Amino acid sequence: MSTASASGNSQLDRPNDEGDWWPAPHVATGVDAIVSVPASKSLTNRYLILAALASSPSTIHNTLISRDTELMLAALASFGTGIERTEQPDGSTTVVITPAAALERGPLEINCGLAGTVMRFVPPLAAVAGATVSFDGDPHARLRPMAPVLDALQALGVAISFTGEQGMLPFTMDASGLKPVGPVVIDASSSSQFISALLLVGHALPGGLELRAADGPIASPDHIMMTVQTLRELGVQITVDDDQRGWRIQPGELRGFTVTVEPDLSNAGPFLAAALASKGSVGIRFWPATTTQVGGKWVQILTAMGAEVHHGADGVLRVRSTGELRGIDYADASELAPTLAALCALADSPSTLTGIGHLRGHETDRLAALETELGKVGVKVTATEDSLQITPGPLHAADLHSYADHRMATAGALLGLAIDGIRVENIATTAKTMPQFPQLWADMAATAQAAG
Numbered sequence: 001m002s003t004a005s006a007s008g009n010s011q012l013d014r015p016n017d018e019g020d021w022w023p024a025p026h027v028a029t030g031v032d033a034i035v036s037v038p039a040s041k042s043l044t045n046r047y048l049i050l051a052a053l054a055s056s057p058s059t060i061h062n063t064l065i066s067r068d069t070e071l072m073l074a075a076l077a078s079f080g081t082g083i084e085r086t087e088q089p090d091g092s093t094t095v096v097i098t099p100a101a102a103l104e105r106g107p108l109e110i111n112c113g114l115a116g117t118v119m120r121f122v123p124p125l126a127a128v129a130g131a132t133v134s135f136d137g138d139p140h141a142r143l144r145p146m147a148p149v150l151d152a153l154q155a156l157g158v159a160i161s162f163t164g165e166q167g168m169l170p171f172t173m174d175a176s177g178l179k180p181v182g183p184v185v186i187d188a189s190s191s192s193q194f195i196s197a198l199l200l201v202g203h204a205l206p207g208g209l210e211l212r213a214a215d216g217p218i219a220s221p222d223h224i225m226m227t228v229q230t231l232r233e234l235g236v237q238i239t240v241d242d243d244q245r246g247w248r249i250q251p252g253e254l255r256g257f258t259v260t261v262e263p264d265l266s267n268a269g270p271f272l273a274a275a276l277a278s279k280g281s282v283g284i285r286f287w288p289a290t291t292t293q294v295g296g297k298w299v300q301i302l303t304a305m306g307a308e309v310h311h312g313a314d315g316v317l318r319v320r321s322t323g324e325l326r327g328i329d330y331a332d333a334s335e336l337a338p339t340l341a342a343l344c345a346l347a348d349s350p351s352t353l354t355g356i357g358h359l360r361g362h363e364t365d366r367l368a369a370l371e372t373e374l375g376k377v378g379v380k381v382t383a384t385e386d387s388l389q390i391t392p393g394p395l396h397a398a399d400l401h402s403y404a405d406h407r408m409a410t411a412g413a414l415l416g417l418a419i420d421g422i423r424v425e426n427i428a429t430t431a432k433t434m435p436q437f438p439q440l441w442a443d444m445a446a447t448a449q450a451a452g
């Protein structure tokens, strides 16, 4: 049993080193593996924020321990939240969160790393606390969109001063003047996290929250549904307009809760895709019967691309290659897009991924990164403002950059499984959400015959 320090885990609480090249395992025959992937980042960081705002302690079983969740735990500890972790015999971690009698008002300094869920979800928590807090993160975090959520906090009476560019990290907020306001309108075209961030604290704001998305597209809408479902599951009264663009939350008490976090189905993606890439079979343990995770869509995506998919009574989702790997036209893949694009690169026909313009504001500009890196192995990729057209060609070895982006790193590993001689830069960047990735991937690859 241990208690989180304010700085979090020293291994995970720092930017990733670059320039380290990882030879991706390459296989000659199909893999045949059953894998346990770590818990969901998105669910873990939602439960942690909500537990810190509850009126009594909460127990979160199967908490993800990764860089993004360590940063969230460290942020909560700064506000005086009690954190007690216990490693379970099965290797999972249970975290008991004891809310602070009164959240610390600072001045505090919060490191967001490159975690969207920390840089967007924690400022509204600081607002509820009435705190003075300085926020900063990794170099690339300073390029990620923040303005819509900060504009909303300013409308709620929070004063914000920016050290560099207006509307971006780093900034200092002073929430001593927080006040109840009428409807807040927010532009969610560059990230769903702006909406989720406010919904997560809505019950704790004076007067509750009435929120509407501004006209225009809403990024990653599945993640907003996840937030709404999570709030409902924990007893928060929330109403959603019929057009799914308006939300209302009454102020009220959130009682402590006990939950078990689902496996991360987005991070299951590269493993499931490996079944098709190697013409083998992969199962993921503890696949939930129903889920709010966007990764639940792997079932329909991989089936459409030619896989046989079966969810067994043992809870294992098995994906088996039929030998066919078709291209796909797919909209709103959200955070699944880098893995999906790498799989499309190995398909026998072209693919088009649409509705992913906001991925230009993710860990890196993912559309540009995929165009460049897939191009290096011989795939023709055309990126538009919000889509990728992927036309496979004869494939060859390359060194692939990961841009400190965990999903670019795992996409490179997937290419390497099928293409001889791929090296991936800085595979350790997968620690953002899955520190076990290199080991789990090597174990899976070892179930096939190594090539060469």
Ligand SMILES: O=C(O)C1=C[C@@H](OP(=O)(O)O)[C@@H](O)[C@H](O)C1
Residues within 6 Å of the ligand: 041, 042, 043, 116, 117, 190, 191, 192, 193, 196, 219, 220, 223, 334, 335, 358
């Ligand atoms: O709320 C969340 O947990 C997330 C929302 C999405 O962000 P965007 O809406 O910025 O795409 C997703 O891509 C990210 O990985 C996690």
Ligand SMILES: C=C(OP(=O)(O)O)C(=O)O
Residues within 6 Å of the ligand: 114, 115, 116, 117, 335, 362, 363, 407, 433
């Ligand atoms: C976009 C992602 O992360 P973040 O939570 O940092 O936005 C992601 O994990 O693909």
